[in-house]
Amino acid sequence: VGGEVVTARSAPRGERRDRTDAVRNRHKLLDAARATYAEFGADASLKAVAARAGLGVGTVYRHFATPEALIEAVLADHFTELQNRAEQLRREKAPVDALGEWLDEFVTHLGEYRGLARVAMPQMQDPGSALFASCHDMRAAAGELLADAQQRGSVRGDVDFRTVLMLANAVALAAEHDPGAATPALSVLIDGLKSR
Amino acid sequence: VGGEVVTARSAPRGERRDRTDAVRNRHKLLDAARATYAEFGADASLKAVAARAGLGVGTVYRHFATPEALIEAVLADHFTELQNRAEQLRREKAPVDALGEWLDEFVTHLGEYRGLARVAMPQMQDPGSALFASCHDMRAAAGELLADAQQRGSVRGDVDFRTVLMLANAVALAAEHDPGAATPALSVLIDGLKSR
């Protein structure tokens, strides 16, 4: 990263222009991605995103080497927001209620674009993926909600957050084909977490 | 169907040969499909199935107009077996245990081929699909396990079988990326179903 700074400092006009263009294009691409996902679903082609952004396909591939990388970049904002929500809910509500409410919002976020839950799931479960790394802080923050509830004895101690998140992810995916199913499914999930 | 019988009866040698060849090919294709799914996953192309069967692509499309139709045909046997298992478990076990055991087996069946749960899910949830119709009897038989448990008061009365099956489907899908997660997830699911 240090090298880049030096390059920018000592660069001639044209090169500098390129760098700010590149930054601008990155934003253009993210906006275009959101619009394209909204219209065609999260499995839209990078070609479609390029067309929407008014840029060449090559430019998309330069900034986001794979469709997954673009998904990850778009989801980063959502993960930050969900992390904040977890911290906020921890202050405001009793642990079990906070966890239940957070899971509900998590499912809602994964439902923003058609196909998003489907596309995100494999990466969400793969510790080696960029997306997995990208949601680390969110996972940690929400994981504390579970830990709190378990310490209080209101949630059974033999489940880990990985399982909980995976089930929520699965509910989001099922809700994609049947939106009305999310609420009853989450109700069963949260009841299953509670101690007896 | 009556017309077909007449055709077969009054048909010349060549035509009859064609009909028995067609039946033979259908079986060849189903065998090839199972082998191809086992090797490449349930989202294998019809081209790959044709190659494995030693038949032209067109023949596959003649027998199974879409990839979904082929999946449906392959799953039909599984659905029959799962229906029988539901009836058997109903005789042998207490309602909640029977339901739990059946869900476990359902998840196992959907895990037979990589990608099977993913491919089957949308159709499983679409009442208009051929696959949905094809698993009607299975759904009815397993639905009685739930009804029994609810009548006994051991399972909460406010969930319908659609939600239960959807969750099991979701667990199967999640298990695809993380096989070890199926058991703890099912444990949470079944606990969530129980009355308190």
Add this chain to the structure above:
DNA sequence: ACCTGAACACCGTTCAAGT
């Protein structure tokens, strides 16, 4: 240094020609 888009390799599907 960055961007473009034609070119490439590949996919699923169709349908004219053959048996």
Add this chain to the structure above:
DNA sequence: ACCTGAACACCGTTCAAGT
């Protein structure tokens, strides 16, 4: 009547040429 496979339309990705 059924089967074949070349032909078609389309996809995601790369990379030589341009600015």
